[in-house]
Amino acid sequence: MKLREWLGIGPRRQRQFVRAMQLVLLGFVFIGLDRGDLRIVVNASVALGVTYLPAVLERDYGVPLDAGLTLWITLAVFLHAIGTTGLPGWEGGLYDSVPWWDNLTHALSASVVAAVGYATARAIDAHSDAVYLPPRFTFVFVLLFVMAFGVLWEVLEFAIGEAATAFGFQAVLIQHGIADSMTDLIFDAVGAVVVGTWGQLHRRLDRVVDSLVGRVGEGA
Amino acid sequence: MNSGLRGVLESQRLNAVAGWLLVGVLSIVAVVDALSGRYVAAFFPLALAVLAVVPPAVLRTPLAMLPWEVLALGALPVLAELLLSGRTILGFTLTGRVSTYLAVAAVALIVAVELDVFTSVRMNHAFAVLFTVVTTMAAAGVWAVLQWLSDTYLGTRLLLDGRPPEVVETALMWDFVAATAVGIGAGVLFDRYFRRVVRLEGRLPPEASAAGGAPGSGDRSGTAVDRGDGTGATVDRGDGSAGDGGGTGDASGNSGEHDRDGDGSRDVGADHDAEPDRNGRREAVE
Numbered sequence: 419m420k421l422r423e424w425l426g427i428g429p430r431r432q433r434q435f436v437r438a439m440q441l442v443l444l445g446f447v448f449i450g451l452d453r454g455d456l457r458i459v460v461n462a463s464v465a466l467g468v469t470y471l472p473a474v475l476e477r478d479y480g481v482p483l484d485a486g487l488t489l490w491i492t493l494a495v496f497l498h499a500i501g502t503t504g505l506p507g508w509e510g511g512l513y514d515s516v517p518w519w520d521n522l523t524h525a526l527s528a529s530v531v532a533a534v535g536y537a538t539a540r541a542i543d544a545h546s547d548a549v550y551l552p553p554r555f556t557f558v559f560v561l562l563f564v565m566a567f568g569v570l571w572e573v574l575e576f577a578i579g580e581a582a583t584a585f586g587f588q589a590v591l592i593q594h595g596i597a598d599s600m601t602d603l604i605f606d607a608v609g610a611v612v613v614g615t616w617g618q619l620h621r622r623l624d625r626v627v628d629s630l631v632g633r634v635g636e637g638a
Numbered sequence: 639m640n641s642g643l644r645g646v647l648e649s650q651r652l653n654a655v656a657g658w659l660l661v662g663v664l665s666i667v668a669v670v671d672a673l674s675g676r677y678v679a680a681f682f683p684l685a686l687a688v689l690a691v692v693p694p695a696v697l698r699t700p701l702a703m704l705p706w707e708v709l710a711l712g713a714l715p716v717l718a719e720l721l722l723s724g725r726t727i728l729g730f731t732l733t734g735r736v737s738t739y740l741a742v743a744a745v746a747l748i749v750a751v752e753l754d755v756f757t758s759v760r761m762n763h764a765f766a767v768l769f770t771v772v773t774t775m776a777a778a779g780v781w782a783v784l785q786w787l788s789d790t791y792l793g794t795r796l797l798l799d800g801r802p803p804e805v806v807e808t809a810l811m812w813d814f815v816a817a818t819a820v821g822i823g824a825g826v827l828f829d830r831y832f833r834r835v836v837r838l839e840g841r842l843p844p845e846a847s848a849a850g851g852a853p854g855s856g857d858r859s860g861t862a863v864d865r866g867d868g869t870g871a872t873v874d875r876g877d878g879s880a881g882d883g884g885g886t887g888d889a890s891g892n893s894g895e896h897d898r899d900g901d902g903s904r905d906v907g908a909d910h911d912a913e914p915d916r917n918g919r920r921e922a923v924e
Contacts, residue, residue: 542764542765546762546765548760548761548762549760549761549762549765550758550759550760551759551760552757552758552759555753555757555759559769559772561776562769562772562773562776563772563776565775565776565779565780566771566772566773566775566776566779566821568779569775569776569778569779569814569817569818570775570818572779572811572814573811573814573815573818576811576814576815577815593807593811595803595804595807596786596797596798596803596806596807596810597786597790599807599810599811600782600783600786600787603779603782603783604783607783
């Protein structure tokens with residue numbers, strides 16, 4: 419059973435959701451500007467940029483990311499942006515007021531990163547005769563890929579924090595101590611495992627992989 | 639050809655001697671650590687020694703040793719601890735995080751090579767390098783999480799060793815930075831190493847060199863890639879029996895013998911080298 423059928427929403431409704439989230443993100447950018455809050459402006463702007471990535475990939479590179487995949491990516495960055503900005507009537511961002519918000523956004527973003535890792539591995543496998551990655555190995559590789567990305571994310575947060583302290587500007591990403599960092603990594607792994615064990619993944623990404631292989635083939 | 643072959647043999651023997659010496663040192667360190675109750679410290683040298691013994695054990699020849707320089711890189715923090723015990727050379731702590739993650743990268747490379755040689759996984763150089771970088775970075779994260787979980791739920795003091803939390807956090811973040819930088823650096827280093835070793839020792843079988851072409855396409859000509867899932871993609875074009883199970887076995891058997899004359903199994907890093915052994919073995923098993 420497809421996730422879409424289970425949720426009962428078609429591609430048209432999915433595109434509407436994406437559009438709505440993009441509008442809210444644009445709103446967040448202005449809220450951030452109004453409050454003079456660099457953290458909100460940067461996070462909302464980057465999130466808004468990422469929501470246009472699927473369309474750009476499709477238009478400029480012919481990589482077909484369907485409405486469902488686009489919704490998935492948009493939702494991940496949208497929940498992160500809400501976390502930093504907050505909702506009307508809430509004091510501060512959801513990261514501060516909802517204890518599990520950080521875990522949710524990490525698992526969801528990790529699932530997107532896992533899909534990227536999976537598509538990359540599948541495309542390399544399909545493109546080169548010298549490479550064969552059996553399903554079990556691919557699963558482990560995707561997990562490692564996500565953990566590596568999690569480490570990179572921590573490094574990014576750390577670097578921004580150190581730079582913010584050194585140059586005296588407001589940090590756009592914040593680290594909340596070691597327990598928080600470790601829980602982030604654990605939920606990254608959870609997201610990766612959920613995606614890796616989801617049987618539909620290969621079918622959903624087949625067209626993406628095919629087009630990636632085709633592009634690599636043209637380039638070579 | 640003869641002199642070239644002798645050169646390979648001699649370097650193969652030297653390599654095996656150096657490799658076994660390193661395995662010996664690693665085993666002693668692991669045993670001493672374990673006997674003194676330092677189980678966490680014993681893990682890394684033990685794991686490295688076991689990985690090093692896999693090729694000679696499976697191929698049943700003591701000469702099938704990993705390249706000694708890769709093993710030495712993996713043993714770097716252990717050797718430094720043993721010989722220098724924390725002293726620095728030119729201000730560089732060999733037991734520090736940089737050499738630790740260089741060692742992790744070396745282990746990741748060894749795992750990549752052994753997966754390629756001894757399992758159905760097949761990698762080309764580019765993917766092996768990507769795998770090494772990804773695994774080195776991931777190892778830092780997984781290791782930190784495991785230590786933290788152990789500290790939190792089993793009451794150990796691996797990560798939370800009594801220093802102020804901010805100090806521990808900062809030290810851990812520098813570990814992550816080191817793993818990222820060293821992982822990427824090691825990827826570049828290994829990439830050059832692969833190219834140089836392959837070019838210097840002229841390990842490509844003649845038909846592959848004749849085919850020329852791009853690396854990756856030429857690499858596998860003359861050898862059958864047994865995908866193990868029934869697709870049996872055969873790259874051998876000379877024989878015209880692509881995709882058929884019987885043909886696959888034949889082709890690999892022939893090219894296997896041909897390759898075995900040409901080069902030893904010293905350079906396990908160049909995947910096409912070890913392939914004949916693998917195909918030969920698989921045929922014998924079937």
